[in-house]
Amino acid sequence: MNVMTSRGARYLVLVSCVAAVSACGLPRSGPNKREIFASSVLQQGDAFVVTVNDRVTRATSVVPDLSFPQSFASAGRVTADIISPGDVLNLQIYENVRDEPLLSVAGERVSVLTDVQVDDKGFIFVPYAGRVRAAGRTPDQLRATITKELDTQTPDPQVMVARVAGDGSTVSVSGGVAAQGVYPIERPSRTLSGMLATAGGVAIQPSVAQVRVTRGGTTRKIWLQDLYENPGTDIALRPGDKIVVEEDRRAYVALGATGTQTRVPFDTQTLSALEAIAQVGGLNTNLADPTGVFVFRNEPDVIANKVLGRNDLTGDQRMVYVLDLTQPMGMFHARDFVVRDGDTVYVTEAPYVQWQKTIGAITGTATAADTFSSLSGN
Template sequence: MKNVPLSWVRPVAILAALTLAASCGLPKVGPNKRQIFAGSVQKQGDAFVVSVNDRVTRATAVVPALGFSNGFINAGRLTSDTIRPGDVLGLTIWENVDDGLLANEASNATALEEVQVDSAGYIFVPYAGRLRASGNTPEQLREEITKKLEDQTPDPQVQVRRVAGDGSTVSLTGAVGGQGVYAIERPTRTLSTMLARAGGVAIEPEIAQITVIRGGEQGKIWFQDLFNHPELDIALRGGDRILVEADSRSFTALGATSAQARVPFESQDLSALEAIAQVGGLISTTSDPTGVFIFRNEPAEIANQVLGRDDLVGAQRMVYVLNLTQPNGLFIARDFVVRDEDTLYVTEAPYAQWTKTISLLASPLTPLASVETLFGG
């Protein structure tokens, strides 16, 4: 049997490695650009592949709308003296006669020490009847009682005071400095001042959301909007429940990025450029800056606008393509808004596949070089 010259071994090994690479395929993080475009509707796939431009960024720039209804915004501030259901009042009534309606012969003053405001907000005063107390101040209630009695006894003098009941309270839970139940007092009549009373928010202000539950109604706002939009600093009501929590939105990062993970939002508005930065940016040796994709289920009204159609119904699978190497590519990526549950996927550069091929070819050459050295080749 003839020996094969060592000079033939290297080309044969390279050819074998190339054959192996072609038949088995090289390892990669996911589909390449060609494979993604092959799944487009235009090629009988099930997703619309759209190159992002200024028109597309405007059509897709949708952020969650948070705010309070008019019922919250138009509610007036409570005063610290406002009487509320459950309060216990003390009434003293002086009559300018020796034998009055209420007073006995020994005294012209009558004390009603414990008059509780019922659940409907009313109290009962002899000879004055059932009166609305809730929502009034002690002075307003005093005037009402006086008006009811003066037709029956000359020049009555009435005093009203709160004996028990600490007024309205609200509860604060979630990411605040001190969770608990707090009374609505003169310095804490609004949402922002009550949050300050509880120690402020205990998370990053950029992602803090405030929910106020009042009876069967609720509203939610961004914490920062309390200061950017003063009209959202609503007046509080007894029984309000205030919840502070972090923004729950997130996106998934996959492919040739520095990190592959489910990533929470770090601001109210997150652009594609910021999303890339949050995961550590692109990898210079493997990432393809022309192949940055955003996968999303887009509502029909937005998909129709993006595609210039009006016949789509239901959520549509959309794949948005960003090319960071274009003259305005970084500006477009900065303006394109990432939304909740989006998937950010970056393809590998062709160079990365070539590098893997070279590495694969280099592996069998090391022992071959050793053989050549042994034979003095």
């Protein structure tokens, strides 16, 4: 009688624990493959689940278009001869009279005016010549103008004008460069690459570096590598340009049965699904289901319509792309499928993993039932 009671108690505890496990669910990293497919629009879900093939990889191969507008590319180089507001000039004026020169003391024939700054309106002041427009002129043109103004007051004056670096033709360079600052546009630094070299070069990883230029109300950027590889992107600089070197901010999230679960920044201009998985240590061989690799994305309607062969979708669409790495073509598709900013790469657990967890839970429950029965018998 006691034996039957003991067995009955063990059985009841086992059934109760298994029921509790079934009701509460086993621990896991996320939905399984069956549950993801059940969320498809075809199953009255809210996402389009699409198997990746060659057509899908072509339709979704969108990378950031980083380039300068034509207005940047067509701007001519600033010459060192053009005077701008804020520039600093040195003037030397020679007079052909020694006894009573106009600008200097008796016995001196040369007058030197140093650090003459061009004001915000583009003028300088020269004694006996008054306010003279300097901005927009070359030093030679300004020399001729000053000579003409003085010629009526002193016989045959000779004028020399030299332009030195000032605040008129400068740009600011900041961000990931060795030496941030405001730099004058001089002969070696009239182009973007020359100015970056003047600022000590780029101090971040070149493969993820972007160069942003703001000119007036327009801001655009390019990849640093494109700047060095394509001479057409090496634009001429204009006074007031703002140059910022910054790191690529794109990232994706890796979840599920991968080597690690984390937010991962891009380390190249383009990133494939295969590379994204490799970045986080690959698939976890003890957990992963290689037939259940998914990429979750909010896809613009233009691309979503192309992927699905439709033309009636409007607004961003929830898309789930499916990759099967057990197939040879699946590996090629994963290599060609482009991961984009904000994507979630999720790898499901293999079905046997859940079986193992279930068996572990049951055997653990059985052990607990034996213990409980032993205690009851005592």
